[in-house]
Amino acid sequence: MAGEIRVLPVRALDVRGVARRMRKADRDEVWKASGLTPIGALIYSLRKSSSAWTVFIDGRAEAIFGVGAINILAGVGAPWLLGTDAIERHAAGFLRGSLEWRDQLLRHYPILRNLVDVDNRVSLRWLRWLGFTIFDPVILRGHEFRPFELRCFDV
Template structure:
């Protein structure tokens, strides 16, 4: 696991990397593993934060391979974000303020970061994204949000990708790309 993720897990929960992954998987309604060059290098998912309000808590823990394959990761993360927004109109969680790579990625995906808060003696930032904040130009007829609301039809999240990245579904609803075990090409 990336050192920044290890530090964040320890600061947020006191758990070891393995304990944090198992806990996150158990609490998730959707979860996937990203396979890079045949090795599991990233695990990610979402759990219910507030079912009635439609708020999900996304999480992601990865190895250094994620940063080495960042272009592919970024392309695929847009698709992942959009799939989560189809289920949860609001995504919210917190990130360690020291985890600058994750903060840059969250901002790139469109998440808004709130002012720093201290939790258990460590500084974190709450991040949030609403489906209504993610807009796609849908041709000459107008714009739609991440779940297809608006003028002009369904939203599109074009995702390309290299051949070295695959996704594996952990038995929850839909895979991030294709069918379980298929590549995301």
């Protein structure tokens, strides 16, 4: 099932739509990591980001992603993406696009690093597919998360 995928700068309207329809794995992950609701997690992530975009599939906002500085001097950024079930329904197009998005983030920060919920299996597979190294679990707020990292010379 192919859908037209476009990526545009994020708008406030996009945040509400994605938050209302956020996939369960992402809702669970943000709750475990921060105790935030989907809308709260998106607003927090956007405030911490230096750049953020909305992924539209067939004209509808289905995911929002961005990157924020962890250490500007060392070139380390924290990438993030929160989306709806549509990203799995349109996996082929989403995967193709995500390679370009990954490279765009690496132009901002040559080292990308963050955490993913150990139960978020789709995200773990996707991160491995993008070339990220997945590390042993760590505990955050009483839940297991796997650190992940990609350096521009890994790509």
